[in-house]
Amino acid sequence: MNGLRSPGVPILRLGDVLVTGLLNELDDRAAIAFTEELTERISAEGARGVLIDISRLEIIDSFVARTLMELTTVARLLGARVIVAGMRPPVAITLVELGIELVGVETALNPEQGLAALGWRQAPQPLEGARRGTSR
């Protein structure tokens, strides 16, 4: 079994922000591989921010919570700010009852708001620019 395989979600770069996500079936090996790959990319590409979409996670147990907290801390030590976006409402309710507050992990309702918090703004539609672009 190849322990170094990526967990299957690509890590995209948008300027100085890395955008990625977690799959529902995160096991130990995948969690470690994901953390390693992400920290390598932060370091190699000088990323200042990381957006992690977790909308596919049907549950967050203490194992996944720990992975998110550690990943956030490692990224912060490398100078990057992590935002976890898209937690499902039942997952949020369950986490609180479980007694886990994901201390230190910044969250956003959805990836769009997470990206905005990391400095990305949805620009007004460049209608004129687009027209110019096509006419030239």
Added chain:
Amino acid sequence: MALPGESTLASHGPKRPARAEGRRPPAPAAYPVRTEEDLLTVRHAVRAATVAVGFGLVDQTRVVTAASELARNAYVHGGGGTVSLDYPREPSGRRGLRLTVTDEGPGIADLEAALTDGFTTGAGLGHGLGGARRLMDEFTVRTGPGEGTVVVVTRWAVR
């Protein structure tokens, strides 16, 4: 063991009949927990069971999360074990899902401590056992040094 939080636990959510009311419950089943893959298999089986019993989405999430915590405990601390599912029914007709998580590991020397948030002898967050107790309606544990551990938890369908 009665907890301050348990009365509120039982009273959450809107009261409505279980969707699967009247349908025959699935047959009891047992799943080994020997590998990481087994943990995922258990999660899938428990998810399917919560749907069969008619739990809403939040209850499904609670029960699958509790199952994940307990199965991981058995895998990490108990050196592997078994998760059994069965479907108790109250005289009133209310249906439930019961998980019995068994391992033949070293057992838990200090159960009170193990139920305290933040207590861990492993690499987790120390919320597994106490968290599972809060997520379920009923919770019992039999354990002792050298005796392995049996955790039985039940969640009843809201109706």
